[in-house]
Amino acid sequence: MREISSLESLTALSLLCCAVAYFWTKFSLFKSRLVCLPLPPGPKAKWMGSVVNLPRIRPWITYGTEWKDLYGDLIYIRVFGNPILVLNTAVVTTDLLEKRGGIYSSRPVRTMIVELIGWDWLVSAFPYGAFWQKHRIMFHRHLPANESSTRWRPLQIQETHELLRSLLLHPAEFRYHIRKASAGIVLKMTYGLRVGTGDEYIMLADKALASLAEAGIFGTYLVDYIPLLKHAPSWFSFKRKALAWRELTRAMLNSPFTSVKEELAQGTATHCLVSEELERLSVSADPATDESIIKNVAATMYAAGADTVVSAISAFFLAMSIYPEVQARGQAEIDKVIGYGQRLPLFTDRPQLPFIDYICFELLRWNPVTPLGLAHYVTEDDEYRGFRIPKGTTVLPNVWAILHDPEMYPDPSSFSPQRFAPENQGDGINQIPEAPFGFGRRLCPGRYLAFDTLWIVVASILAVYDISKEKDETGAFKEPVVEFTPHLLSHPLPFACGITPRSTAACQLIGQETNT
Numbered sequence: 001m002r003e004i005s006s007l008e009s010l011t012a013l014s015l016l017c018c019a020v021a022y023f024w025t026k027f028s029l030f031k032s033r034l035v036c037l038p039l040p041p042g043p044k045a046k047w048m049g050s051v052v053n054l055p056r057i058r059p060w061i062t063y064g065t066e067w068k069d070l071y072g073d074l075i076y077i078r079v080f081g082n083p084i085l086v087l088n089t090a091v092v093t094t095d096l097l098e099k100r101g102g103i104y105s106s107r108p109v110r111t112m113i114v115e116l117i118g119w120d121w122l123v124s125a126f127p128y129g130a131f132w133q134k135h136r137i138m139f140h141r142h143l144p145a146n147e148s149s150t151r152w153r154p155l156q157i158q159e160t161h162e163l164l165r166s167l168l169l170h171p172a173e174f175r176y177h178i179r180k181a182s183a184g185i186v187l188k189m190t191y192g193l194r195v196g197t198g199d200e201y202i203m204l205a206d207k208a209l210a211s212l213a214e215a216g217i218f219g220t221y222l223v224d225y226i227p228l229l230k231h232a233p234s235w236f237s238f239k240r241k242a243l244a245w246r247e248l249t250r251a252m253l254n255s256p257f258t259s260v261k262e263e264l265a266q267g268t269a270t271h272c273l274v275s276e277e278l279e280r281l282s283v284s285a286d287p288a289t290d291e292s293i294i295k296n297v298a299a300t301m302y303a304a305g306a307d308t309v310v311s312a313i314s315a316f317f318l319a320m321s322i323y324p325e326v327q328a329r330g331q332a333e334i335d336k337v338i339g340y341g342q343r344l345p346l347f348t349d350r351p352q353l354p355f356i357d358y359i360c361f362e363l364l365r366w367n368p369v370t371p372l373g374l375a376h377y378v379t380e381d382d383e384y385r386g387f388r389i390p391k392g393t394t395v396l397p398n399v400w401a402i403l404h405d406p407e408m409y410p411d412p413s414s415f416s417p418q419r420f421a422p423e424n425q426g427d428g429i430n431q432i433p434e435a436p437f438g439f440g441r442r443l444c445p446g447r448y449l450a451f452d453t454l455w456i457v458v459a460s461i462l463a464v465y466d467i468s469k470e471k472d473e474t475g476a477f478k479e480p481v482v483e484f485t486p487h488l489l490s491h492p493l494p495f496a497c498g499i500t501p502r503s504t505a506a507c508q509l510i511g512q513e514t515n516t
Contacts, residue, residue: 321480362419372397466498
């Protein structure tokens with residue numbers, strides 16, 4: 001029996017050794033074959049490491065037009081030793097960021113943004129792994145990953161009605177009113193703060209997010225490429241900026257959270273994400289949760305909600321002033337479904353208002369708020385289409401190029417909601433845009449909340465207001481400039497428009513709804 005047992009053990013050990021040798025040989029052959037593969041096409045770096053004519057202003061346009069014609073769907077750029085891969089089409093982003101999410105879901109080290117400016121609490125910037133997953137779980141607890149959640153809709157309607165009243169009183173300040181409404185929703189959700197008592201937090205978010213917008217695109221500052229520069233003296237220009245911005249980002253993380261903790265201790269806190277999670281933590285210590293995770297999740301929601309939807313709603317005012325026929329069609333649909341001046345739209349009306357959906361889809365597509373997406377990071381060497389993609393490559397999904405691909409979206413520069421009607425879809429044409437919300441395992445957890453906010457605002461404004469181009473002193477219409485800021489978070493450049501109630505009944509309706 002011992003001889004048989006020894007023989008079995010020897011056989012098992014031999015098989016194990018053979019298996020290890022087999023897989024090691026396969027792995028070695030794969031690695032050696034990868035080394036022999038060419039890198040994707042792209043501009044050549046100079047001997048000092050810089051790249052000639054590397055686009056600095058609105059790089060997504062250059063990547064998606066001239067460079068796409070020159071290099072194709074994949075553009076490989078090596079700047080000061082940093083490998084960067086630009087993805088220009090929906091096919092390659094799906095193949096890599098979604099189908100191969102296991103190695104394409106992390107984030108690159110962002111020296112300027114994270115280490116110097118202090119956005120180390122921004123969950124969307126975390127590397128992929130267990131720490132990020134703990135935060136994601138908390139997000140899904142409050143923002144379920146499906147479209148059926150109605151928890152926050154009463155709050156969205158309430159803030160939308162406040163927006164309608166503000167537009168009636170001070171229409172010229174529409175951009176501030178948009179920001180106030182969007183921030184009002186997220187501040188109430190996360191910290192229980194009502195805007196009016198929380199205006200200082202809106203201003204804080206504006207100032208802090210300016211740093212993210214300006215420095216957010218990888219490589220904006222040389223320190224992104226050469227991290228050792230973070231040790232440069234504080235009198236360097238980028239260090240002075242970072243130190244000033246850091247005060248704001250830390251305040252954005254800590255101030256509202258501390259306020260809720262104090263109210264909770266005094267028994268005056270209102271129900272919100274932070275109070276709910278702190279109470280949960282006090283009742284049952286969860287090893288997967290601590291105060292820092294609660295703080296990070298709340299602040300990330302605060303940052304995202306205070307800015308991203310604002311861009312799409314601002315673009316709505318611009319688009320309606322330029323395309324009055326789109327506005328008229330949206331109003332006609334609303335009037336037919338709920339009656340002219342009878343009441344304001346509700347979420348339950350959505351199935352009967354498909355054109356409002358189309359307008360919202362087109363707002364997301366026309367000029368996406370993150371035109372170059374959020375950078376991904378390759379954690380293992382990979383092969384794709386016969387090219388080698390090295391471990392450590394920063395991957396930039398060109399959201400703008402995807403949503404302006406004329407093969408997917410004919411006449412992409414025009415604002416055409418009707419493109420999303422069923423009869424105009426099919427064979428990959430005019431598909432509902434999902435790229436604005438990210439890719440694969442890094443999809444935005446708040447995408448349904450964001451779309452709900454956009455939808456109810458668009459529907460409600462069209463129900464009671466007419467939007468038109470600005471008039472000059474002679475009464476003639478002035479053509480607005482259709483141009484967006486060249487930052488990570490892209491917004492319409494300042495413009496003016498006319499905002500007038502559709503009727504006396506509309507004025508009365510605004511007053512009735514906002515006072516209830």
